[in-house]
Amino acid sequence: MNARAIQILAAVIAFGTAIFCIAPLSAERLVTSVSSHRVLISSNFTGTEVVVFGTIEDDEKAVKRDAPYDVVVTVRGPAETFIARRKERLLGIWVNAESRQFIGVPSYLAVMTTRPANELASPEVLRRNRIGIVNHTLPQRIGADFGDVVPQDPFRVAFLRVKMDQGLFHEEPTGVTFITPRLFRATVPIPGIAPTGNYEVEALLLAGGEILARETTAIEVLKTGFEEFFAHAAREHGFLYGIATAILALGTGLIANFMFRRD
């Protein structure tokens, strides 16, 4: 039921997104780009920053807006399933007791906005368009059921807190800055423990609480050379990889013994 349920869930989310994502007929268009489409993990990788740039362009039918433009940049890492566990005291010892599964949630999530997300639009619009971390659905498996829970759910709150402490979830209410009235930039921090895979970069343009335009691009985080070689070997050829590590240990011991031999 696992894979099937996830597929259905994904289809529902995709359908919902499709309905709400059809950009309203507006005069503006967003053009975005990122400072690099590939984040390469090599042996000295400790995290990096990717800069998202964008411009607001007018169509033929330019209109004069009363409200200022707002921009939301959201970066979502590859979806993954997580297990959250809560410790409880049992006979004086703290042990993992209750646990929940979060299914198909972003392994990385960064939301940068021009001003705090809750000032940008009505709660309804924010939720539909997944503006801000709290407005992302975090489907849990509870027994045989799936579903997102109330925002105050202790597991949901704890999940967000742990992810934010790890630097994998990140929200910056003033993370998008306008360089000129029509040119903006946002800096996306990618921490050293960021998972590898495809990251979706979504930019939303709002004015007066309405979505005017949407544009998506992508970043790929991947291991290179040596790192990729060993990660692949460990994953696909566990036995050979283990033998190689064992031989390395024997060799290191042998060399050390001869180097420091005193008899």
Add this chain to the structure above:
Amino acid sequence: MSIYLPIAELPVNLLLILGLGVAVGFISGMFGIGGGFLMTPLLILVGIPPAVAVANVPSHMAASSMSGALTYWRKRLVDVGLGLVLLSGGLIGTAVGVWVFSILLRLGQLDLAVGLSYVILLGIVGGIMLTESVRAIIRAHQGSPPIVRRPGTHAWFHGLPLKLRFRQSRIYVSAIPITVIGFGIGFFGAIMGIGGGFLLIPALIYLMRVPTTVSVATSLFLTLCTMLLATVLHAVENNTVDIVLALILMIGGVIGAQFGVRAGQAIRAERLRLLLGLLVVGVALRVAIDLVTVPEELFTVVAAGHLK
């Protein structure tokens, strides 16, 4: 100076990990033990996930015990017969241990099992070492003769069948208790990320009455074999062996061990046992405190994909 661990998928401070390797290597050389019971908690303390720490310490111990075992081998102090009988139990124990390890990992109870095993095993063994060495030191001060090997004394297991003669160790004993000891060492070694030298050496000396140097030499031989197997099994079963982390620990370990051996030779045997006892009890207490104090964060989040 940071280096990225390709399997653990996190950056670590190279000098910190190398320093840990040297420090633990020093202690392992000094006391003639693998030092896994120190290395695993230290790695967890500096932020390496427990599953990664436990899976990577064995290769470090294989390297340092290889170095030590070679030296004893040249002096012909390894009792190969005794080692092989221990190994027959040790290999099964290691395999069962790695299997139990992956079950505990899936259930989310690995940290608890590792913690409790540390407190119980280290607490008992460290306590025995402390009392025994304090008595020996007091006896030495009073000038009374040290208690010598009593060839006539028999324990209950001497009545068991399958008796074998181990010439190097000067014992004639059933293979059954030796296999059981080997199994226990292999099992706890795989779960706790330790070689078990500090368990095996006292067991051989006090229970089996094997001479001290032969015990140390044979223990290194057994540690080498079980740790090599643990490395391969962890790589196959849990995909948590990080060759970069392992190499840094190994290099630090073998360097530190050389200086430790020299330091150990300068200290009297009962003082050395007292120090080791204090160290073992200290680690047990530290782990015990972590188990009973209120954790800063009650929740943990792990990716399910890492558990297969």
